[in-house]
Amino acid sequence: MLVADFELARREFLVRIDLQVLPGERVALLGRSGAGKTSTLEALAGLLSLSRGEIHLGERRLSSATYPAADLPPGRRGVGLLRQNPGLFPHLTVLENIGYAKGVAPEVARTTGERLGLGALLGVRPRGLSGGEAQRVALARALQTKADVLCLDEPFNSLDRPLGLELLELLRRELESSGTAAVLVTHRLEDAQAFAHRVAVLHRGTILQVGDPRELVLRPASREVSELVGYQGWLVSGSQTMAVHPDLVHPVEMEAAGELLARVVGAIPQGARIELELEAEGRWRGRFRCRSERSAPLGALMRFAAPGAPVYETGVDRDGG
């Protein structure tokens, strides 16, 4: 099990991480750009020194702020790293890149390459590869290290969406079959949900909430978390703020009592659905969105239900759902 309890000094804020990853478990760190996600991965991979705390993998101590000289170097920690930039060695062929890590037999590298759909490219140099192919090679290379934990720094974000999702799924299957644990950092909730057993929400260096990917959306512990898990409306009533998720609010009969009253101010097609933009009237004030199967005329007054929508006390964030 990977046990990370450490701090990293950054210019703007302190990154404080307290995270455990079980063998074979996939954890996603969800957060905006600059939240400290990459620094966290670099610390796990041994590229950054800790300001406080330690990182352990099983019985082994990988890093310690107290004895930094005894930190295990990147290649000997059992922690792999796959980044957005594939970082392939341009002077080596695809096969040589895949088999770069110490002790990888060429036949093993060849088999991995073929399994990942790179059979026809094994003799090619990286310069001739497309972005997707290059990232596939980087993935094959990272898998060859036989790391206990693979750190993934938004590895497929620069690729077009369908290809990125295909590679994420391929990676998930590979990790599943090898029993390798993984920490994925991403700012996309859908990637975190598709990939991870657990999601940790990171905001300005602090983990705000860790939980099951769906639970996190249904019960965000604070307004900051709600902002990161897809909520798009925050309605205010006195000292309270209610977070509204466009998929968790739906129109009800006008006669229903005690629900949200709102006027339609916009309607944008979103795939097979229509996203209504609404201005709340009555007790709750503010704008929110609702993904509906039917459109509605601009200016129409409608009633909505948002069962279980979290309500936070302004200034004191807590789960009110």
Add this chain to the structure above:
Amino acid sequence: MLRGPGVRAGTGAALIGALVVWAALLGPLIALFAHLSPAAVVSSLRQPGAFQPLLTSVEASLLALAVILLLGTPLAYLMARGRLPLPRLWELGVILPLLTPPLVIGLLLIFMVGPATPLGGALGHLDLTASDTFFALVVAEVYEAVPYYVLGAAAAFAAVDPELERSAAILGDGHWRAWRRVTLPLAAPGLATALAVTWARAMGAFGAVLIIAYHPFGLPMQIWVTLQETGLSSALPFALVLLVVALPLPVGAYIWSARARRRL
């Protein structure tokens, strides 16, 4: 792409300008061949001991190159990666011999390693006297050529993405192994060019050599002395020999380096 008579005229003028510069640069070489007869070359080189200066120059330059390679490579790498404290001061140290006239370097070397100095005295105990000796010739060549290698090699190392070294480290390489397997092969074309230029500078070193290593005669000194004693026509065959020995390595390295760059 822009088209039109104005653009065509501009391109034509630029081409003519480039041709003039090219011809002017090659001019001395063309003049050398125009003034040399094969018979003169043969008769000059048949004189007893004619090849000794060449041998001396090649030996001294090879030794100077080895010293520069050994001491200059780590310095160039550390400079490229910004791992030296007070980096500007290091850069200044490397550039100074380049900015100082070679004759002045020679004079200053006398004050540093001449037999009357403490360093020169210490070297004397090791049978290394830095005045009119083979050792002095190597020292002078090192001083004249080293900036060309360090600056070229630093540029070659700086062009290698440090992220690749980090990737190698994550894949299990220690510093030295990553340097050998990733940094060195990727910097090799630039290093080859730097080394070639350094070789040419070492072979042709004259100013500092004139002051501290008049003897033993290297090829540039042979040309100078022959010119003084018997005139231009006798000196030209030695100039040709210097070019024939000094040029193939730089030209070969340049061609190899251009090909290697295209492959990456």
